[in-house]
Amino acid sequence: MGTEKIKENRRKFFKSSVALLGGTLLYSLLKPFELIAQNKEDAVKEDKANDTLWGMGVDIETCIGCGKCAEACKIENNVPKEPFYFRTWVEQYTVKNNGKVKIESPNGGIGGLKQSVPDKDIFKSFMVPKLCNHCTNAPCVQACPVGATFISPDGVVLVDETYCIGCSYCIQACPYGARFMNPVTKVADKCTFCYHRITKGLEPACVEVCPTNARIFGNLRDKKSKLVKFLQKKQTQVLKPHLNTHSKVFYNGLSSEVK
Amino acid sequence: MEEHFQHLYQALSHVDGYIYPNEIDLHWGLMIVLYPYITGLVAGAFILASLERVFNVKVLKPTYGLALLTALAFLLVATLPLVSHLQHPLRSYEIFMTPNPTSAMAIFGFVYLWYLMVVLLLEIWFDYRLDFVIWSKKSTGFKKYFYKIITLGINDTDEKSAKLDDKLGYFITVLGIPSAFLLHGYVGFIFGSIKANPWWSSVLMPVIFLFSAMVSGIALVMVIYMVVSWVRKVKIEMPVLDTIAKYLLYILIIDFTLESLDQVHRIYEAEESFDIIKVLVGGKLNITLIYMQVLLGTIIPLFTIGFFQIYKPSEKIRKTCYFLVGIMVLVGIFFMRWNVVIGGQLFSKSLSGFTSFSAVYSGMEGYLMAAVWLLLPLLILAFLLWLMPPWKKISFKVN
Numbered sequence: 321m322g323t324e325k326i327k328e329n330r331r332k333f334f335k336s337s338v339a340l341l342g343g344t345l346l347y348s349l350l351k352p353f354e355l356i357a358q359n360k361e362d363a364v365k366e367d368k369a370n371d372t373l374w375g376m377g378v379d380i381e382t383c384i385g386c387g388k389c390a391e392a393c394k395i396e397n398n399v400p401k402e403p404f405y406f407r408t409w410v411e412q413y414t415v416k417n418n419g420k421v422k423i424e425s426p427n428g429g430i431g432g433l434k435q436s437v438p439d440k441d442i443f444k445s446f447m448v449p450k451l452c453n454h455c456t457n458a459p460c461v462q463a464c465p466v467g468a469t470f471i472s473p474d475g476v477v478l479v480d481e482t483y484c485i486g487c488s489y490c491i492q493a494c495p496y497g498a499r500f501m502n503p504v505t506k507v508a509d510k511c512t513f514c515y516h517r518i519t520k521g522l523e524p525a526c527v528e529v530c531p532t533n534a535r536i537f538g539n540l541r542d543k544k545s546k547l548v549k550f551l552q553k554k555q556t557q558v559l560k561p562h563l564n565t566h567s568k569v570f571y572n573g574l575s576s577e578v579k
Numbered sequence: 580m581e582e583h584f585q586h587l588y589q590a591l592s593h594v595d596g597y598i599y600p601n602e603i604d605l606h607w608g609l610m611i612v613l614y615p616y617i618t619g620l621v622a623g624a625f626i627l628a629s630l631e632r633v634f635n636v637k638v639l640k641p642t643y644g645l646a647l648l649t650a651l652a653f654l655l656v657a658t659l660p661l662v663s664h665l666q667h668p669l670r671s672y673e674i675f676m677t678p679n680p681t682s683a684m685a686i687f688g689f690v691y692l693w694y695l696m697v698v699l700l701l702e703i704w705f706d707y708r709l710d711f712v713i714w715s716k717k718s719t720g721f722k723k724y725f726y727k728i729i730t731l732g733i734n735d736t737d738e739k740s741a742k743l744d745d746k747l748g749y750f751i752t753v754l755g756i757p758s759a760f761l762l763h764g765y766v767g768f769i770f771g772s773i774k775a776n777p778w779w780s781s782v783l784m785p786v787i788f789l790f791s792a793m794v795s796g797i798a799l800v801m802v803i804y805m806v807v808s809w810v811r812k813v814k815i816e817m818p819v820l821d822t823i824a825k826y827l828l829y830i831l832i833i834d835f836t837l838e839s840l841d842q843v844h845r846i847y848e849a850e851e852s853f854d855i856i857k858v859l860v861g862g863k864l865n866i867t868l869i870y871m872q873v874l875l876g877t878i879i880p881l882f883t884i885g886f887f888q889i890y891k892p893s894e895k896i897r898k899t900c901y902f903l904v905g906i907m908v909l910v911g912i913f914f915m916r917w918n919v920v921i922g923g924q925l926f927s928k929s930l931s932g933f934t935s936f937s938a939v940y941s942g943m944e945g946y947l948m949a950a951v952w953l954l955l956p957l958l959i960l961a962f963l964l965w966l967m968p969p970w971k972k973i974s975f976k977v978n
């Protein structure tokens with residue numbers, strides 16, 4: 321009797337073990353296919369997301385260097401006020417009569433850029449707003465060791481704050497100096513095109529406050545969007561095209577002095 | 580944080596020309612200088628060990644075990660400066676859990692593990708297993724238990740098992756050579772693959788890192804061999820030193836040629852970034868590159884050992900010179916890493932200006948911490964030499 325009971329118990333144990341193991345295995349095998357099983361409504365939503373590809377146009381010809389964009393960005397996104405952390409900033413280029421180029425961006429242009437070169441020495445001067453270029457071939461995404469920085473389905477380069485290990489490799493990999501290490505959160509930080517706003521139909525803070533409409537935000541795939549019209553009408557360029565990053569921030573009136 | 584801001588405000592006042600506003604903070608400091616430095620010492624020491632084992636340079640026998648244990652001691656510490664530099668060190672395990680396959684840094688974690696677990700530990704184990712069995716019978720206390728456990732229950736002492744150990748150990752050393760190349764070539768790739776930085780982005784970077792690693796590792800084992808012999812009060816065998824120095828010379832020549840090639844290429848092509856790099860080399864890196872790396876770390880050692888190939892002065896002079904040359908090479912390679920890591924961040928990616936670097940004494944990124952990371956492997960090595968002295972091995976006595 322006794323031995324039979326033990327045998328039965330053992331059989332039960334084996335049965336449940338096999339069921340548990342098999343179940344786990346089956347679940348992990350099926351997990352990748354869960355997308356197929358999603359209901360149609362979800363699938364349609366996803367298609368819509370795929371239709372959007374966010375980008376920005378910057379019109380150097382209209383930027384006046386007031387720095388409101390950089391200021392609004394800091395307020396909107398809780399960027400530390402110290403002058404070492406910027407998601408966006410404005411550079412002032414002054415080409416002197418002797419051919420030398422002076423570039424300045426005190427406090428990222430916040431408070432307005434003022435000319436420091438006497439008028440008689442100036443050949444030409446212009447302002448260049450800078451931000452993350454949301455590259456399609458983003459070197460930062462390529463470099464991140466844990467995949468904490470990624471490109472959203474609508475083309476925005478984002479950082480998962482709960483996942484970033486703070487190694488700074490992405491900061492080294494960014495050719496545009498658009499990333500910084502946030503001293504509060506201790507993770508890599510950068511422009512998100514104000515993702516929390518654009519997903520609600522609003523414009524990024526910098527675009528909204530620009531008094532001269534020097535920043536044009538929109539959907540690159542929407543032929544009627546302001547951005548596509550801007551790209552149609554103006555001769556635009558991207559920064560550092562030789563690096564083949566396929567930037568999604570396009571500049572009108574970009575001069576060769578701009579680095 | 581306030582202290583950090585103060586540091587940055589100071590750096591801001593030292594900016595020369597224009598840099599992007601996010602570039603004032605140098606993200607990689609002393610810790611990232613140490614990381615390739617220590618990893619390089621590992622790769623170099625291992626390759627010296629394999630010279631004896633695989634390439635049959637029998638005269639180097641007294642340094643074989645020493646080189647292996649040196650490699651292990653430094654490898655155990657190699658990733659610590661890297662992890663301590665992370666802003667979220669507790670998340671570092673994510674590199675292994677969810678590695679990004681396109682990231683050079685992510686794959687390094689696996690190369691490191693492979694090297695530590697498969698190559699170094701296994702090779703040392705096969706090399707020492709027989710001795711562990713014998714020592715476990717002779718020793719008492721902690722050592723006895725350690726030896727007993729580390730034999731993993733394989734207590735055969737017959738000739739057949741010793742031969743098998745030797746065969747497997749040999750196989751792993753053969754496997755270890757490309758692994759050591761991979762380990763340090765990979766560290767070079769972490770920098771060489773960054774196209775945003777013209778000072779780093781070079782196809783030669785992995786090769787340069789590899790050869791400079793060999794140079795530093797060989798110099799380290801040479802110095803350690805001398806120091807250990809002094810401490811043990813045994814005679815330093817001059818053929819050993821002469822042979823190590825000869826290999827140091829060969830590799831140093833290759834290393835210097837490669838680095839010169841890299842620079843000549845830059846100068847001749849004179850691309851967009853050349854203007855700023857020229858100023859960097861002539862200015863901010865003048866002392867660390869020209870004097871420390873090239874003159875002290877390369878030219879003087881090259882000429883000294885080169886001269887000894889033609890004319891051999893007395894043993895005493897040679898010994899002193901080898902010791903000094905070893906130290907000079909070690910300092911030189913440290914500054915080579917410095918020039919790559921710090922140098923690459925001193926100029927702006929706008930190619931229009933410079934920021935400055937001033938290391939602090941205290942804190943996780945300071946000189947004191949750096950000293951700890953450099954001393955720790957030496958302490959580990961001393962412990963390993965006490966626990967498993969290569970000169971007490973049976974095979975050591977037999978040969």
